[in-house]
Ligand SMILES: Nc1ncnc2c1ncn2[C@@H]1O[C@H](COP(=O)(O)OP(=O)(O)O)[C@@H](O)[C@H]1O
């Protein structure tokens with residue numbers, strides 16, 4: 001059998017650049033070399049695309065772009081080429097055809113439909129949701145709107161644009177009336193809890209808005225949902241499979257960047273320590289959300305479980321953390337008995353067969 005030519009794209013012009021490096025390093029270490037012919041393409045934080053011929057350790061420790069054998073790489077939009085143009089150091093160029101792109105990129109320019117659009121124009125299959133679904137899932141306002149219209153419970157919210165002309169005092173009063181304190185302020189398009197604050201006063205509201213607008217031109221205000229967070233891995237195209245439900249045990253105010261990647265006080269439980277009935281309900285809801293947002297490939301659906309046992313959507317992650325110990329692969333392993341290497345193969349299969 002011929003090997004599948006897979007381009008693993010990592011890094012990215014995104015605040016989640018470093019997270020991507022860890023996800024990618026883990027994937028690269030576990031790709032079965034007898035089935036895949038892997039090309040590594042790194043994107044620097046400035047947005048420069050480079051062919052990377054080095055070792056996985058250089059990706060893990062973020063020195064990969066210093067490798068003297070890196071050279072520029074262009075993903076060609078030419079649908080008759082289906083691949084990359086590699087600009088060699090000696091000013092010659094080569095074309096590399098590719099069967100599938102695996103964008104191991106998180107957040108902006110990776111998970112938001114932009115690179116997906118480029119792959120669609122190029123006619124190259126790619127892992128994960130398509131352009132439209134990626135863009136909608138990345139934008140917390142549109143995720144809310146689409147899911148509400150599908151009858152899925154989400155946190156009451158307001159979206160805010162036009163930072164310069166805002167009457168912040170009036171907005172604060174309106175928000176407190178509609179959402180009551182404390183309020184979550186989030187950039188509409190970001191991830192890893194960047195730019196998020198939980199505010200309890202006007203002063204904090206002002207600071208929270210400012211911080212949110214540093215990350216995006218649109219910010220959303222959300223009612224605080226009591227309870228704790230659960231997640232569910234969903235996998236598939238037309239036919240979908242749902243992994244285990246996990247739970248985030250937390251002692252902090254919210255699951256911030258520090259907690260997500262260093263787990264100082266929080267703990268992930270997979271399976272979640274909830275009743276079988278609630279797990280079943282969460283899985284049904286995750287599948288419903290996946291379909292409503294027209295997801296394909298994979299998505300991690302994050303929800304809240306309230307003290308009244310109500311399940312409410314928080315957000316969806318179309319390219320969730322993908323190291324071998326990340327939540328998504330763990331939920332797939334525990335719930336579907338599918339190991340990490342098998343998951344990588346399945347994701348590529350789903351991309352090629354979409
Ligand atoms: N409406 C809310 N009520 C309670 N906690 C929230 C709410 N929104 C966000 N959080 C907390 O903030 C964290 C980050 O928010 P989230 O919307 O998941 O953004 P990100 O895309 O950065 O992960 C969540 O994991 C949760 O702990």
Ligand SMILES: [Mg+2]
Pocket residue numbers: 192193302315
């Ligand atoms: Mg989140």
